[in-house]
Amino acid sequence: MTIDDLPAGHTPRQPAAPDEHPPDGSFLACSGRRRLGRFELAVDYAVPAGTTLAVVGPNGAGKTTLLRIVAGLLPLDTGVVRFGDAVWDAPAERRWVAPEHRSVGFVFQDGMLFPHLSAGENVAFGLRCRGVRRARSAKVAREWLGRVGLAGRFDARVGELSGGQAQRVALARALASEPDVLLMDEPLSALDARVRGEMRSVLAEHLASHSGVRLLVTHDPTDARTLGDRILVLEEGRVCQQGTPETLAPTGYLSRLLDPGG
Amino acid sequence: MLAACAVALCVLPIVGLAWRAPWSSLFTQLGRPGVRNALWLSLVCSSAATILSVAIGLPLAWTLARFEFRGRRLVRALAVLPMVLPPVVGGLALLTVFGRRGLIGQWLYDGFGVTIPYTLWAAILAEAFVAMPFFVVTAEAGLRSMDRRFEDAARTLGASRRTTFGRVTVPLVRPSLIAGGVLCWARALGEFGATITFAGDSPHTDTMPLQIFLTFQQDPGGALVLSLVLIAVSLAVLIALRGRWLGAQR
Numbered sequence: 001m002t003i004d005d006l007p008a009g010h011t012p013r014q015p016a017a018p019d020e021h022p023p024d025g026s027f028l029a030c031s032g033r034r035r036l037g038r039f040e041l042a043v044d045y046a047v048p049a050g051t052t053l054a055v056v057g058p059n060g061a062g063k064t065t066l067l068r069i070v071a072g073l074l075p076l077d078t079g080v081v082r083f084g085d086a087v088w089d090a091p092a093e094r095r096w097v098a099p100e101h102r103s104v105g106f107v108f109q110d111g112m113l114f115p116h117l118s119a120g121e122n123v124a125f126g127l128r129c130r131g132v133r134r135a136r137s138a139k140v141a142r143e144w145l146g147r148v149g150l151a152g153r154f155d156a157r158v159g160e161l162s163g164g165q166a167q168r169v170a171l172a173r174a175l176a177s178e179p180d181v182l183l184m185d186e187p188l189s190a191l192d193a194r195v196r197g198e199m200r201s202v203l204a205e206h207l208a209s210h211s212g213v214r215l216l217v218t219h220d221p222t223d224a225r226t227l228g229d230r231i232l233v234l235e236e237g238r239v240c241q242q243g244t245p246e247t248l249a250p251t252g253y254l255s256r257l258l259d260p261g262g
Numbered sequence: 263m264l265a266a267c268a269v270a271l272c273v274l275p276i277v278g279l280a281w282r283a284p285w286s287s288l289f290t291q292l293g294r295p296g297v298r299n300a301l302w303l304s305l306v307c308s309s310a311a312t313i314l315s316v317a318i319g320l321p322l323a324w325t326l327a328r329f330e331f332r333g334r335r336l337v338r339a340l341a342v343l344p345m346v347l348p349p350v351v352g353g354l355a356l357l358t359v360f361g362r363r364g365l366i367g368q369w370l371y372d373g374f375g376v377t378i379p380y381t382l383w384a385a386i387l388a389e390a391f392v393a394m395p396f397f398v399v400t401a402e403a404g405l406r407s408m409d410r411r412f413e414d415a416a417r418t419l420g421a422s423r424r425t426t427f428g429r430v431t432v433p434l435v436r437p438s439l440i441a442g443g444v445l446c447w448a449r450a451l452g453e454f455g456a457t458i459t460f461a462g463d464s465p466h467t468d469t470m471p472l473q474i475f476l477t478f479q480q481d482p483g484g485a486l487v488l489s490l491v492l493i494a495v496s497l498a499v500l501i502a503l504r505g506r507w508l509g510a511q512r
Contacts, residue, residue, distance in 0.1 A: 105419075
């Protein structure tokens with residue numbers, strides 16, 4: 001029996017548990033554990049809407065695992081993932097919302113654009129899956145391509161795009177269905193330095209106009225500071241520090257990150 | 263040098279076939295109604311066996327490639343068993359299941375008056391039994407080597423499991439599926455042992471390999487000619503498929 005055999009779809013609404021967050025459906029909360037072989041991720045964090053949480057940490061710290069849990073690509077062993085008053089994953093109550101029913105957008109490190117579709121078809125894919133008609137979804141996809149500076153490239157084959165262009169298409173694809181939660185896994189790290197600065201400002205612009213929750217996984221201090229409103233430091237599957245860029249104490253991984261020479 | 267030996271081992275028999283075949287009898291052989299019937303039956307049966315193999319083999323390959331479950335290795339071993347089983351044994355095994363006194367055959371016959379052995383369906387079933395592993399093995403390898411994050415991306419974009427499979431997985435592994443289908447079809451086209459055991463020799467089940475064997479007993483020269491016809495037909499189909507599907511991607 002796999003997790004997908006459990007009833008899919010939105011779980012019935014229930015009154016929000018009393019806690020420090022407003023019960024108005026505008027925050028993402030994740031607390032729980034997930035074991036993968038000998039590695040275990042144990043996290044507890046909450047991100048209000050309109051905020052970008054930058055997740056930093058060394059390789060193998062569990063940053064990608066953290067994103068996959070929110071997206072529903074990986075179930076928790078114990079704990080809860082909640083967006084507002086919708087419970088997405090709560091193994092104790094046998095609650096599970098399949099990834100396609102969570103309002104998330106995922107930007108992968110190397111784009112993961114579908115190579116058998118054109119750039120525009122990639123952007124339209126999510127809308128088509130959610131039942132938007134072909135003509136309408138193509139129109140929206142064109143608008144999104146325009147917004148990431150790729151107007152007129154609807155019919156471009158994925159193979160024809162440069163790394164930076166592909167990552168813009170990936171961003172447009174993730175944002176086109178207007179997700180409540182935007183998850184980005186090292187969206188800039190596959191790009192060379194020149195394109196990277198450009199893409200960072202594209203990203204900053206779209207993060208500012210996105211009203212939901214944003215999670216940005218990065219190992220680059222500049223990305224974390226310029227794009228993140230808050231920073232979460234992850235080491236060996238554990239949260240070491242959380243806070244704003246100004247309040248974080250430069251210890252452990254963060255000190256090496258901020259001062260690689262020291 | 264050893265590589266040349268390998269090529270010689272593959273090519274020399276075909277050269278010998280072409281050299282010894284009485285070419286003058288080509289048209290008289292092709293004119294025999296039994297032969298034309300056999301050619302037609304071969305194409306119909308091997309295509310039907312391929313369709314059957316893809317229809318049930320693709321879900322199997324997907325399950326084997328995508329899920330960890332107890333006994334998966336055992337299931338995979340069982341699924342490719344016909345590859346190592348002597349085809350005659352396969353035919354006998356099919357008889358014990360679908361024969362009139364067989365496990366399922368008895369029930370089919372008593373309940374519905376349906377007899378499978380020695381019919382066209384038996385020929386198709388026998389060919390699928392022998393050829394399906396070729397599709398399953400190739401398709402599973404293709405599914406395994408695909409980057410699963412493409413499927414993850416589709417799921418986060420709102421695609422259900424089924425939609426992801428149809429819109430993302432199948433298009434991405436299409437070359438493997440076509441290669442597996444072609445292998446399966448070619449194996450089914452040449453199937454002899456299981457077919458003659460389970461489907462026997464009748465106008466409804468005499469595929470080319472059976473026809474060649476039967477002809478060989480009275481007219482060895484004629485059998486050579488028919489062999490070349492079968493080779494030519496299978497090569498023609500493979501080349502046509504290549505031009506149409508594999509060529510389009512270049």
